[in-house]
Amino acid sequence: MPPPAPLIDADSAGFWEATREGRIALCRCTACRAWIPRPMVRCSRCAEPTTFENVSGLGTIYSYIVVHHPSVPAFAADVPYVVALVELDEGPRLPGILRDAGASARIGERVRAELAEVPGAEERAIVFRPTA
Structure with missing residues (x-):
């Protein structure tokens, strides 16, 4: 049986970093400004880069x-x-x-x-x- 996937991966690291700092930050496209429900490096709508923004x-x-x-x-x-x-x-x-x-x-x-x-x-x- 393979080991469980790590809780923190490259895509979700920004979320967890924010929580350690006492903030809630979610994934958002830097170009079209869409909120991305699942952390991704690129926007699923326009393929531009994403970042984590505080809410x-x-x-x-x-x-x-x-x-x-x-x-x-x-x-x-x-x-x-x-x-x-x-x-x-x-x-x-x-x-x-x-x-x-x-x-x-x-x-x-x-x-x-x-x-x-x-x-x-x-x-x-x-x-x-x-x-x-």
């Missing part, structure tokens, strides 16, 4: 699910928990665990992203919290 972390819940069965050991103690897909104010959508919302999570709710320590992981994860 505010503010957004609106686009969709969510409630996790009842612990599939990720680091979050087993948190079951049930909410994983939200958030449409950031800048436009791209980003998934993350929704904290401090419980059963009251709702589509359209305003949230703010944070970087949180994850037990047993070297890198921080994106979590969201309601803004109000």
Whole structure:
């Protein structure tokens, strides 16, 4: 069985570097300015180079699910928990665990992203919290 792929590769290094510095930065084309959902060296629309740009972390819940069965050991103690897909104010959508919302999570709710320590992981994860 081959070893698992590394968490940090050449394409995603800019994202992880930003999180270590306390920022959230996503992949964006330097020419057409499209946000690229998956980090890539070249834009899938115009083939120009990409870079990582900071986002505010503010957004609106686009969709969510409630996790009842612990599939990720680091979050087993948190079951049930909410994983939200958030449409950031800048436009791209980003998934993350929704904290401090419980059963009251709702589509359209305003949230703010944070970087949180994850037990047993070297890198921080994106979590969201309601803004109000």
